[in-house]
Amino acid sequence: MTHPLRNQAAVIGVGTTAYGNFPHTDEYGLAAEAFRNALADGGIAKHQIDGLVTCRIPSYVRMGEILGLDPAWSLTLPPHGRMSGIGIIEAALAIAAGQASTVALLYANIGRSRRVNYGGEESPNIWDPWGFTSPGAAHALMFRRHMELYGTTTRQLAEVSVAFRRHAGLTPGAVMRTPITIEDHETARFITEPLRLLDYCLINDGAVCLIVTKADRARDHAQPPVMVSGFGARDRFRSASIPNFDLEFWHDAVAEAGRQAREMAGVDRTDIDALMAYDNFSPTVLFSLEGLGFCPRGEAGRFVEGGTIGLGGALPMNTDGGHLSNSYMQGWALNVEAVRQLRGGNGARQVKDARVIQYVQATPCTRSIIYTRG
Amino acid sequence: MSYAKPLPKPDPLMAPFWDGARAGRLLVQTCRACNDAHFPPGPVCPACLSPDQEWKETAGPPTLQSWVRFHRAYWDGFRDDRPYPVCLVQLAEGPLLVSNLVGDAAGARLGAELRVVFDAVTPEVTLPKFALA
Numbered sequence A: 001m002t003h004p005l006r007n008q009a010a011v012i013g014v015g016t017t018a019y020g021n022f023p024h025t026d027e028y029g030l031a032a033e034a035f036r037n038a039l040a041d042g043g044i045a046k047h048q049i050d051g052l053v054t055c056r057i058p059s060y061v062r063m064g065e066i067l068g069l070d071p072a073w074s075l076t077l078p079p080h081g082r083m084s085g086i087g088i089i090e091a092a093l094a095i096a097a098g099q100a101s102t103v104a105l106l107y108a109n110i111g112r113s114r115r116v117n118y119g120g121e122e123s124p125n126i127w128d129p130w131g132f133t134s135p136g137a138a139h140a141l142m143f144r145r146h147m148e149l150y151g152t153t154t155r156q157l158a159e160v161s162v163a164f165r166r167h168a169g170l171t172p173g174a175v176m177r178t179p180i181t182i183e184d185h186e187t188a189r190f191i192t193e194p195l196r197l198l199d200y201c202l203i204n205d206g207a208v209c210l211i212v213t214k215a216d217r218a219r220d221h222a223q224p225p226v227m228v229s230g231f232g233a234r235d236r237f238r239s240a241s242i243p244n245f246d247l248e249f250w251h252d253a254v255a256e257a258g259r260q261a262r263e264m265a266g267v268d269r270t271d272i273d274a275l276m277a278y279d280n281f282s283p284t285v286l287f288s289l290e291g292l293g294f295c296p297r298g299e300a301g302r303f304v305e306g307g308t309i310g311l312g313g314a315l316p317m318n319t320d321g322g323h324l325s326n327s328y329m330q331g332w333a334l335n336v337e338a339v340r341q342l343r344g345g346n347g348a349r350q351v352k353d354a355r356v357i358q359y360v361q362a363t364p365c366t367r368s369i370i371y372t373r374g
Numbered sequence B: 001m002s003y004a005k006p007l008p009k010p011d012p013l014m015a016p017f018w019d020g021a022r023a024g025r026l027l028v029q030t031c032r033a034c035n036d037a038h039f040p041p042g043p044v045c046p047a048c049l050s051p052d053q054e055w056k057e058t059a060g061p062p063t064l065q066s067w068v069r070f071h072r073a074y075w076d077g078f079r080d081d082r083p084y085p086v087c088l089v090q091l092a093e094g095p096l097l098v099s100n101l102v103g104d105a106a107g108a109r110l111g112a113e114l115r116v117v118f119d120a121v122t123p124e125v126t127l128p129k130f131a132l133a
């Protein structure tokens, strides 16, 4: 039996800003630009928007005022990296429930121009007296475990950074475009050992907008619709005091969210043409591959060797360069990239004949979304 | 010279932990109703939701679950210590703690037994740290 939520919502517009250092503007200015770009992209009139999701924007009501919106439905999300999957799924659910028909999702980040560094006094936690801080350090703890448990090496981890940097070089507007090698990775400075600078995401300003509508209206617009075909979720909060950390690499949560998404979408793992994985730090890419079952547990290091996850490989991942090299839009830009790949026409970075693309965020709020061509 | 690293923020729930550390004891919040041990402490037991909690000294040896070295200092007080070691410790009762690995770390491996070492960093604050057993 077809899942009742399969293909009930579609992405009909996407908009992004330039990515970089923009001290002259703020979240509202950037989000407004992304919103205008998404409306123009989809040939959508502003009055058609009756739902609003905001994330990492100081005031949702001010955002609505700036854009002249009185939505039928809205949702405000905190400025955490794991909110993009949540927002898109909630928008699809609101549409399926009839709470809204066309939802604009807005995300903005001004971390570069405001010198956000995601550690120390900026994000106090109970481990400060021992000097433990920052999400990257939590990923370093996880990657050390992965090395010890499975023999994974930093050279294998380098494959992730090298592949995504190559993709960024093919992506207009990507922040980091100069190609890197495994040796560059291995000689980059340590931040939290065993992780090095090239294992860490960028910090840059920018904004993203996606516009999602009811499937039966999706064909009335300028772009071919991209269907939200399936999604899944699983949260793990029981070790939340060690932020961004999971002793088991969120393995079972990712497996469960992936299974839900595949079943809803009616696709098999072998149908996935490309994978967009939340890559705040390179180890999560390995955790995502294992959780989703693209390789056996513990073997993601070997799996990524030799270009498997690069364009032209068996499973292209983060074809825009991801957070590591394109832009730190906390998952939102990866969902836009899934849409752009399914529309086609992306030149040298196009995944050939892409029909099914999966997004996953291996985080305390694990989410996965499967998009297909409409 | 005054101590320049971050100190624990005042927190009534954590007070018994810091009192214990100052007295050379590593304590963990434990449920009187179901015996679940948990850290950091909460107002109720995460297993059975009983508010009836006590602090017990940990029994068996803790084990090393991960370790890293910070080459970046997010506080000026850690600048001269770089690279400094941080470890993930599992108490015999199950809870995870983040701390510092002191002494020779050459024998570090997953699951290695540890012993607690008490570092009195100020007259009021003693930090439990860990060394390979």
Ligand SMILES: [Zn+2]
Binding pocket: B031, B032, B033, B034, B035, B036, B045, B046, B047, B048, B049, B050
């Ligand atoms: Zn209990």
